[in-house]
Amino acid sequence: MQWNTIELSINKGVGLITLNRPKALNALNSELINEVNLALDQLEKDHSIGCIVIAGSEKAFAAGADIKEMADLSFPNIYLDDFFHLADRIAMRRKPLIAAVSGYALGGGCELALMCDFIYCADNAKFALPEVTLGVLPGIGGTQRLTLAVGKAKAMEMCLTARQMGAAEAEQSGLVAQVFAKEELLEQTLAAAEKIAEKSLTAVMMIKESINRAFEVSLAEGLRFERRLFHSVFACSDQKEGMQAFVEKRPAKFTQ
Numbered sequence: 001m002q003w004n005t006i007e008l009s010i011n012k013g014v015g016l017i018t019l020n021r022p023k024a025l026n027a028l029n030s031e032l033i034n035e036v037n038l039a040l041d042q043l044e045k046d047h048s049i050g051c052i053v054i055a056g057s058e059k060a061f062a063a064g065a066d067i068k069e070m071a072d073l074s075f076p077n078i079y080l081d082d083f084f085h086l087a088d089r090i091a092m093r094r095k096p097l098i099a100a101v102s103g104y105a106l107g108g109g110c111e112l113a114l115m116c117d118f119i120y121c122a123d124n125a126k127f128a129l130p131e132v133t134l135g136v137l138p139g140i141g142g143t144q145r146l147t148l149a150v151g152k153a154k155a156m157e158m159c160l161t162a163r164q165m166g167a168a169e170a171e172q173s174g175l176v177a178q179v180f181a182k183e184e185l186l187e188q189t190l191a192a193a194e195k196i197a198e199k200s201l202t203a204v205m206m207i208k209e210s211i212n213r214a215f216e217v218s219l220a221e222g223l224r225f226e227r228r229l230f231h232s233v234f235a236c237s238d239q240k241e242g243m244q245a246f247v248e249k250r251p252a253k254f255t256q
């Protein structure tokens with residue numbers, strides 16, 4: 001497949017999608033969102049892939065949705081075509097997604113990172129939802145997911161003032177899982193992704209599904225859901241292998 005706006009590589013059970021519109025600081029246009037989804041379709045179908053990383057360049061993960069593409073759209077264009085609805089599909093993926101954020105993650109770029117299951121960032125990362133400066137508001141989940149990640153006070157402040165949040169504050173606030181020197185970000189992210197990819201894919205996907213339930217249902221319902229999934233893994237050979245390997249003091253070899 002010939003990609004125009006991304007690069008795709010696969011190694012050691014990990015799919016790496018690199019956003020590749022350097023002249024526009026990886027601004028998300030329709031073609032890029034479409035290509036990210038096509039790559040994700042391919043990686044989700046392939047059961048040898050256990051984890052997916054989305055990265056940008058050192059200067060920019062993505063500087064937002066493409067303002068030049070959006071500027072002249074009318075309400076009927078945007079409403080009838082459900083503009084950017086494909087972006088929502090990224091958040092619906094079932095395999096784990098890690099965002100590796102270096103440099104700018106602004107507007108839609110920050111929202112794309114927030115759609116991933118966790119974010120690792122470089123020490124030069126800058127997160128912001130500056131849509132208010134353009135006379136609009138975040139449109140692909142920013143007001144919701146940023147609030148869930150960092151709480152109301154910081155989400156309100158960031159969305160209303162467009163303030164950029166740096167890497168250290170992002171880690172303290174729970175927006176990112178870990179911060180690395182920018183030279184190490186990709187290597188560290190791929191190492192974590194490979195660790196995930198070595199595990200039982202079934203267990204990994206169930207963990208993702210179960211954690212995401214915590215945002216949708218009551219604690220009692222969430223606990224019941226987790227318990228049922230826990231019971232069900234005893235029908236999988238990976239549970240037998242994982243526990244047998246522990247007993248035999250050897251590394252487990254998962255196959256499902």
Ligand code: DAK
Pocket residue numbers: 023024025027063064065066067068083084085104106107108109130131134136137138139140
């Ligand atoms: N869109 C289009 N082009 C962009 C861009 C963007 N978001 N950001 C940067 N570029 C382009 C610049 O126009 C410039 O192109 P040329 O002029 O060379 O042709 C090139 O990238 C390099 O940018 P700069 O020359 O500006 O580079 P600097 O280092 O000086 O500044 C910067 C970097 C990131 C601070 C600056 O480029 C900047 O402020 N960019 C815009 C950041 C921003 O406002 N982002 C939020 C965009 S709004 C929705 C879906 C999505 C959204 C909303 C609704 N619905 C489905 C309802 C999302 C909205 C947004 O994300």
